[in-house]
Amino acid sequence: MTVIKPVFHHVTIKTSRLAEMVAWYEKVLGVRVQFRDANNAWTTNDAANHRVAFLSTPALTDDPDKMRHNGMHHSAFEYAGFGDLITSYERMKTEGIVPSFCLDHGLTISFYYKDPEGNFVELQSDNFGDWAKSSEFMRTSPEFAANPIGYFFDPDKVAHAHRAGVAFKEIQQAIRANEYPPATPPDLGIAM
Ligand SMILES: [Fe+2]
Numbered sequence: 001m002t003v004i005k006p007v008f009h010h011v012t013i014k015t016s017r018l019a020e021m022v023a024w025y026e027k028v029l030g031v032r033v034q035f036r037d038a039n040n041a042w043t044t045n046d047a048a049n050h051r052v053a054f055l056s057t058p059a060l061t062d063d064p065d066k067m068r069h070n071g072m073h074h075s076a077f078e079y080a081g082f083g084d085l086i087t088s089y090e091r092m093k094t095e096g097i098v099p100s101f102c103l104d105h106g107l108t109i110s111f112y113y114k115d116p117e118g119n120f121v122e123l124q125s126d127n128f129g130d131w132a133k134s135s136e137f138m139r140t141s142p143e144f145a146a147n148p149i150g151y152f153f154d155p156d157k158v159a160h161a162h163r164a165g166v167a168f169k170e171i172q173q174a175i176r177a178n179e180y181p182p183a184t185p186p187d188l189g190i191a192m
Pocket of ligand 1: 074076122
C-alpha cells in the first residue's frame with residue numbers, strides 16, 4: 001500500500017507555566033497567539049493555523065528526573081540563512097535568552113535553547129543552503145558518519161567573527177578546528 005504522506009504541522013506541549021511559556025516562544029520564535037483560554041493556547045509563526053500549542057491542567061507537575069526519562073528532546077526551526085541565525089542570537093541575548101549549547105552538525109549550524117520547562121528548541125540554518133545537498137551530505141558523507149553530532153562552539157565568538165566579516169566557510173573551518181570552544185560545558189539536557 002502506498003503511504004500518503006501528511007505534512008508535519010505542529011507540536012503541543014504540556015505545561016504548568018502557560019503564560020511564561022507563551023511569552024518565551026513569542027520571544028524566541030516570534031509566534032502569535034491565535035486563541036487562548038484560561039488553560040490552553042494555540043500559537044503560530046507562519047501561515048498555519050497553529051504551530052506550537054500548550055495545554056495545562058492542575059494535575060501537571062515538573063519531572064525532576066527529566067534528563068533521565070524518555071521523551072522528546074527538541075523541536076527545531078530553520079532560518080533562511082546563517083545571517084538570520086546570528087542576528088536572532090544577538091537579539092535574544094539582549095533579552096536575556098541564550099543557548100544552552102551550540103553545534104555545527106555538518107548539515108546545519110544549530111543553537112539549542114531551553115524553554116522555561118526544559119524543552120529544547122533548536123534554531124538552525126542549513127550549511128548548504130539547499131535541502132537536497134544537506135540530505136546528500138547526511139546520507140553519504142564519511143565525515144558525518146564519523147561524527148554525526150558535530151562540533152561544539154561558543155556563540156559569542158562565532159557571532160563576533162561573522163560581524164568582523166569572516167566568511168561562513170572560514171567560520172565553519174575554525175569551529176571544526178576548535179578555535180571557538182564553548183566558555184562553559186554544554187548543557188545537553190540528556191543523561192549520559
Ligand atoms: Fe535537531
